[in-house]
Amino acid sequence: MVIWHDVLFSVNMVSQKLQEKMVCIDATIKQIQGVISYFQKYRDEGFQASIEIAKAIACDMDIEPEFPTKRQRKRKRHYDETNDQDEEIQLSVMESFRVTYFLVIVDNAILSLTTRFD
Structure with missing residues (x-):
């Protein structure tokens, strides 16, 4: 929930700027670039x-x-496999969460913002 709060809060600020009646393109582009760098x-x-x-x-x-x-x-394991062959790397639970959840969310946010506003 903390990660989603950080992501959605920063996107919401730019979204509100884009929905105003009078939008200054230069300031909005700087804000979008600021969110991407954030x-x-x-x-x-x-x-x-x-x-x-x-x-x-x-x-x-x-x-x-x-x-x-x-x-x-x-x-x-099959009879013809050795122990060192095809060993899987076991990540800690926290590192697994970071790789499979946190990095995916943040990378998708960066990709979405850069492709949408290029």
Whole structure:
């Protein structure tokens, strides 16, 4: 929720500027470029800050601030496979969340803004 709040809040500000009756193109383009640069900075630094905010919210609500862990899947190996062949890299739960959720959202926001306003 913290990540979505940050994303939608920044997009909403530009959206409101674009919906005004009188729109100054130069100022609007600068705001769009500012949101894109915000997302690029947020991609690098925003994950850890979002995790800290979410942990604080969870502690205030008396909820354990940790990611649920999933059962590790074991793949059946065939007789001709060696142990070092085709080893899968196991990411931590937090890193997996960062890669599969956070980076996807932020990258899609950057891509959408750049392609829409080019």
